[in-house]
Amino acid sequence: MDLIDITPADAHRLIPLLQDLHALHVAHQPDRYPADPDADALTRWLEEWLSDSSVTARAAVSPQGSVMGYMIYGIEHRPALPVRRAETRAMLHHIAVSESWRRMGVGAALIADLKRAVALQGIQVVATTYAPFNSASAALMARMGMEPVMIMAEWRG
Template sequence: MKIIEVPATDAERLVPLLQDLHALHVAYQPERHIPAPGSDGLAGWLQGWLGAETIFALAAESTQGTLLGYLIYELQDRPALPLRPAETRAMLHHISVTGAWRRMGVGKALVEAMKARALDAGATVIAATYAPFNTASAALMKGMGMEPVLTMAEWRA
C-alpha cells in the first residue's frame, strides 16, 4: 500500500468509496441526506471541491492500483480572536476505507500522512468531525490522539 495525492482531475476514483460512506450516513440520518446520489454528480462535485487551493485528497492505493481508502482535508488559516490565538488548522472532512480493508491500518496510515503534510504546511491543530453513530471514525480519531472538544446539535423542520 502506498499513500498518493488525488488531484481534482482524478476525483472520479473516489466516488465508490464516497458512495459507501454516504450510504452509512443515509442509513442513520435519512432526514439529513439525499439517498443514492448519482456518480456523475458526485464526481463533478468532488472535482470542483478538490480544485480549491486549500483542499487536499489522499488515498491509500494497493500495488495493483486499487483505492483502499481516501481522506479529504482542508488547511484553514484562522485569524486570532479576542478569545483564542491564530492557528492553522488541518480539518479532516472525509475519510472512508473499503470494507475489506477496514481495521487493517489503512485509516491510520491516511491520517498519519495527512498529519505529516499538514504539519509541514504549518498546521498547529488537526481536527475532524464525525457523526455520533460512526464509532469506527470515533475510535480512529481517539487512536490518533484526537479527543472530542465540541458537540453540535441541530433541529430540522
C-alpha cells in the same frame, strides 16, 4: 500500500467509497442526507472541490492500484477573535476505507500522512467532525490522538 495524491482528474476513483460513506449517513440520518446521489454529480462536485488549492485528497492504493481508502482535508486560517486565539489548522473533511481493507491500518496510515504533511507546513492542529453513530471513525480518531473538544447539536423541524 502506497499513498498518492488524488487530483481533480482522478476524483472519479473515490466515488465508490464516497457512495458507501454517504449511504452510512443516509441510513442513520435520512432527513439530513439525500439518498443515492448521482455518480456523475458526485464526480463533478469532487472535481470542483479538489480544484481548490487549499484542499488536498490522498488515497491509499493497493499494489494493484485499487483505492483502499481516501481522505480529503483542507487548510483553514482562522483569525483571532476576542474569544478565540488565531490558528491555522488542517480540517479533515472525509476519511473512508473500503470495507475489505478495514482494521488493517489504512485509516491510521492516512491520518499519519496528514499529520506529517501539515507538520512540514508548521501546522500543529488537525480537526475533524464525525457523526455520533460512526463508532469506527470515533475509535480511529481516538487511536490517532484526536479527542472531542466540542459537541454540535441541531434541531430539524
